Amino acid sequence: MITKKAEYAVIILTELAAHPLGTTITSKDIAARRSIPVNLVVQLLAVLKEAGWTEGTRGPTGGIRLITDPHKINLRAVIEAVDGPIGITRCLFSSKPCRDQQLCSLRGIWSRAQQEMLKVLEEATIKELAAAAALEC
Amino acid sequence: MITKKAEYAVIILTELAAHPLGTTITSKDIAARRSIPVNLVVQLLAVLKEAGWTEGTRGPTGGIRLITDPHKINLRAVIEAVDGPIGITRCLFSSKPCRDQQLCSLRGIWSRAQQEMLKVLEEATIKELAAAAALEC
DNA sequence: TTCAATTATAACTAAATTAGTTATATTATA
């Protein structure tokens, strides 16, 4: 399953994308605006920074800012950055197909189902989400 | 995630479908042929019976048989029978959308991704799997 | 009629995962 942390990461990026390019917001603000536990925001920002999407400056007046075009950040990438590789089935995590030919035709179905899901997640970007949020407010 | 138990259930049904209509196999045989712990086979057969797909007769010469056209059993149904409702995200389990409009556009994406996945799983039947297995042997 | 093979049912358990917390260090501004 896609974890709540991954969902939070998407929401954090969307919040960042909703602010003018180059400006910063504090973790605390993100947490408050999106009702996410502050510590989780901080924890997830470490991952987003590692992925090269955000940057933080410390000290008072410090904060976080987006340093990647939100149009270029898709949901699959965010989920994988937080949760690791996606697999709707345990079987899809192992690189080799199972010993049994029977299981392999099953693997093919899992694989197709997952790919259809991933296609949607890859086509969805942070930019779109931020734009949709803007319209609704 | 789709659990290993759900995957086992699919495999058990496929094994049953691979035998002539009306004939029975024992749980032990299914377990041995498919390398599934016997106790798990027994446990899962209770679910498959509950769903109305299989029937068991006790005593020596007893066993399990399929009582539903395998063409009419699709993978989504099997997974849901074993694992309960499918949700790629915790958010999709709750019936109402989240308080925040922002989260709702996100929910829409999760929902679409899941639906694409489910489409594949609904179109795949036990019959097809059994047929594919027969070809490969 | 009793034994053994089978299904049926329920409760238990170790390991892993998830969501979140706690603690501490580092940096930079006023």
Place this chain on the structure above:
DNA sequence: TATAATATAACTAATTTAGTTATAATTGAA
């Protein structure tokens, strides 16, 4: 130098997963 902020790491309770254990019920055959 105090304070507000990010950064990093370790810990924890609750849940889920995969599998085990135990026991009961049924039925065919010796």
